[in-house]
Amino acid sequence: MIAREGLICLAAAILMIVEVAILDSRGLFLLTGFATGLVALGLVHLSTRQRGAGAGPLLYAVGVVGAIGGFCYLALAPSGAIAPGDEVIDWGRMDKRALVFGYLGGGAFIAFHWLWVAGVEGAPAVVRPDVGDGRSRWPLQLLGALAIAVIAYCWLGLPALRGVGVINDTALAPFYDIHSHVHLSSLQQIKLGAVPYLEAQTQYGPGNQVLLSGLIDLVHFSNHGFFAANVLLNVVCIVVFFVVVQQFLGFGWAVAGLIGWTLWPSPAERIDFAGWAVLTRWLMIPVLSLGLAWLLLGAGSARRGWLAPVLAGAGWGIGGFLSQENLTAGFLVFAFSLALFGPASGMGLRAIARFAALFAVTGIVLFVGLVSAFVGPSHFFEVMALANAKSSLVTAGVSNSIWSDNLGIEITLKVVHGRFQSALSVSGDEFRPLLLTYGLVVLLLVTLGLLAAFLGRKWGSSDENTRIFVRKFAGVLVGAFILHLFALMRADVSHLAGPSFLLPLLLLMMPVFIWRCVGPGAGRTALMAVSLALIVEAAIDERNDFAGRVAGLGGTWRDTVATVELYRELRSNRGQVADLASLYSPIPRYQTAFRNHPDFAEAEEFFRLLRERLRGRPVELGSYKFDDLIAHPDSSYFFGGLRSLSGITSPKNSLWLRSEQEAWIRKVASVRSGCLFFDANSNKALVDAWMKSVTPPAKMAIEPIKGKRDYGTLACKVAS
Structure with a gap:
């Protein structure tokens, strides 16, 4: 395809992007975009006829114009997750799909172009990937893996683990955080018999919820125990990641990566942000990317039988079970890797198709099997619907x-x-x-x-x-x-x-x-200047953090021993009677700030009175804030040991649309037995729907929850 046809396609792409920026209706864009594409393809056809070219340039232009038009359409189209007239509650919305799809579309165009060059116009003869870069004795590989694991632990892992043992007698510990309570409230539901993910809703994936549930039981079922378990999981993820880097890229680049994690934004900044930063959400994405490059372009090409794509697909399936991010982004990594690396690897179209089929089938089968095993086969499509609904809202710009x-x-x-x-x-x-x-x-x-x-x-x-x-x-x-x-x-x-x-x-x-x-040229000079400037600026900006980490290496052995002892102490308290303070931390010396909080006595009394009135029945908490200690329903379901009627234990962090809130209210009101706790500040629509949902012979038993103060009202459906 010569420059003239390329310029026509480029002009059409720019015009379509301008149309997206001006128009606010995808109907209008369909008309204008279709006309733009038709004119562009007509001009390309005329150009190719004038110079006697074949159909190749025109087919290429169809792919380019069609891809650009499709991404523009997606960027402009209203999200299926937000119906016309619906509104976002508690959160904001900024629709950035034009940027996101444009970014992804630009990368897809690059992959498409060079796949076309290789497959249609004829790329230079490929060289079978050299397997020499993988020839090393296994003892050296093992030694390198052990060395990088120790370095990663000392450099990044141990500084995070030190935070597990921080004590503050005057303020609540860092682990007392709403991001942790979002998980803890849903984990409490599982402990009380709820189906994971569905009756204990979370946005972090069914696999991550199951994994965290097992880890917190292993350490200790408490706020402190969850923090310790999550940080430990993140440290393991980081060590595993750098071992993978060392195996695929070499020891030198693994060490460079460890240094780079302290220079630029990286998971090193969020290892101890328990709840939000569950690093298994993303871990499989870089592992897949490095592994596929090794399989297609490197030493792994010698092992490209049926086993290689099956193992890669299995990794994708396990990652997808853990989180939605691994599922979606893992597939994108696979698609880009195959498009970019496949032709250069020496694989023909047949081999690429076989590789893709084995990867996809293995991943899907494993994903479906794992989800079905933990939530039940009959709930699989409910899991997919819930995951898709939340990811669609994020894509549409909510929050x-x-x-x-x-x-x-x-x-x-x-x-x-x-x-x-x-x-x-x-x-x-x-x-x-x-x-x-x-x-x-x-x-x-x-x-x-x-x-x-x-x-x-x-x-x-x-x-x-x-x-x-x-x-x-x-x-x-x-x-x-x-x-x-x-x-x-x-x-x-x-x-x-x-x-x-x-x-x-x-x-x-x-x-x-x-x-x-x-x-050589001006382009290379400019890119080299930008890349070196980024490194120099980062080194200057983060020099203090780098120096602090180096200084902290001196206490590695002492801090490791202290950390191991703390985890042993947490585990030794498993099985004890769970009161309010031990749900914060089972270790008495950590409870001081929690017990000394001005609202501790009232919180303790409130949960005692509420449990006495409930007598094991499930309850929906319609009140948003109880006091300054227990400020969210997320915290209340966990610290109160309460079973939710709806499974949505984090309404503020789960309900983003007015339609979702209305569906939640209908779901709560339709329950035939159970209770609703509310106060004067509760959602009026929820309270009204609950009160009107009782029909004879059932009736509503209403009683106040009073102690040191009037906490609110409990309304329970009972049989006559």
């Missing part, structure tokens, strides 16, 4: 913002005595990650294009060492590219750092890739 942390720039310009005076003031300290988040969109797309061009044009003529490095860089880039989608959808420092397993390593590898694989 999103351009940047969730508060930022401000104020520029003042005035004339005083005939002279200009200007002032610049900046509020907020998150401009660096903000710029990094959105700047990486361009940088990642450009780098992906350069990688694809290298694989399509230079892979066969490159020397062995260059191919080995490019294979490593390719796995890192594809994984980092897909993981960056999460930062774009829900933007703030946490949502940038949590999924960024491969971003720091990519930024460190980028100068090497540019120097070795990009031809």
Whole structure:
């Protein structure tokens, strides 16, 4: 396809994007976009006829224009999760699908282009991937894995584990956090007999809920125990990740990655953010990316029988069971890897199709089997519907913002005595990650294009060492590219750092890739300057944190012994009678701040009185805030040991749409037996629906819950 047809397609793509920006109706876009595409394809057809070309350029143009039009349509179309007239409650909405789909569409176009070049126009003869980079004795591989595991533990894991033992006698411990209580309330439901994920709803995936349920039982079923279990899980994830990096990329790059995690946003910043940061949500994405690059471009090509795609698919299936992120992004990693690496690997279309089929079938079968095993085969489609509903809302922009942390720039310009005076003031300290988040969109797309061009044009003529490095860089880039989608959808420092397993390593590898694989010229000079500037700026900005981690290595043995002893102490208290304070922490010396809280006595009395009135019956908590200690229903279901009627123990964090709230109210009201607790500030629609839902011979028993003060009212459905 020559430059003229390419310019026509580019002009059509730009025009479609302008149409999306101007129009607010997908119906209008269908008309204008279809007309734009038709004209563009007509011009391409005329151009190819004039120079006597075949049908190849026209078919390519159909793919390009169709793909751009499809992504524009998706970016403009109203979400199926939000019906016309519905509204978002408690949360905001900023629809960033144009950015997200544009980012993903740009990467898909790059993959499509070079797949076309390789498969239709004829790429240079491929070179079978050299297996030499995988030839090392297994004792050395094992020794390297053990060494990097120890370094990762000392450098990143132990600093997080130290936080498990922090005591503060004057304030509640860091583990007393709503993000933990969201999980704890649903785990309490499972303990009381609820079906995981469905009757104990969570947005973190059925597998993660089952995993955390087992871990908290292993450590201790308490707020402190959950924190300790979650941090331990995250530390294991980090150690496993860097062992995988060492095995696929080598010891040197694994050490570089460990350093990079302290220079740029990475999961290292969120290891101890228990509840939100469950690193198994994303772990399988980078593992798949590195593994597929090794299988398609590296030493794993020698083992490309049926077993390789089956094992990769099994990893995807297990990851998908753990979380929605692993399921969706894992498949995207697989699709991009196969499109970009398949032709260069020497695989024909038949071999690529066979590889894809084995991967997909294995992953789907394992995913369906695991979900069915833990929630029951009859509930599988309910699980999928719940997962899809929440992910659709996030994609549609619910709870999103351009940047969730508060930022401000104020520029003042005035004339005083005939002279200009200007002032610049900046509020907020998150401009660096903000710029990094959105700047990486361009940088990642450009780098992906350069990688694809290298694989399509230079892979066969490159020397062995260059191919080995490019294979490593390719796995890192594809994984980092897909993981960056999460930062774009829900933007703030946490949502940038949590999924960024491969971003720091990519930024460190980028100068090497540019120097070795990009031809001389102004473009290479500019990219090299940007990549080196990112490294220098990060090194200067994070030098204090780096120095602090180095200083902390001196207490490794002492802190490890103390951490092991703390976990033993938590475990030794399993099986004790669970009172309010022991649900906070089973260790007496940690309970001081909790017991000394001004609202502790009232909270203790309230839960005692409520349980006495309930007599084991389930209850829905219609009151949002009880006091300053137990400020959310999430906390109350856990600390009160209460079974929810609806399974939605975190209404503020679960109900985002008015229609969802109305469905929740109908679900609660339709229950034939059980209770509703409410007060003067409760949702009036919920209370009214509950009171009107009783028909003879059943009746409503209403009684106040009073002690040190009037806590509210309990209304229970009873048989006459």
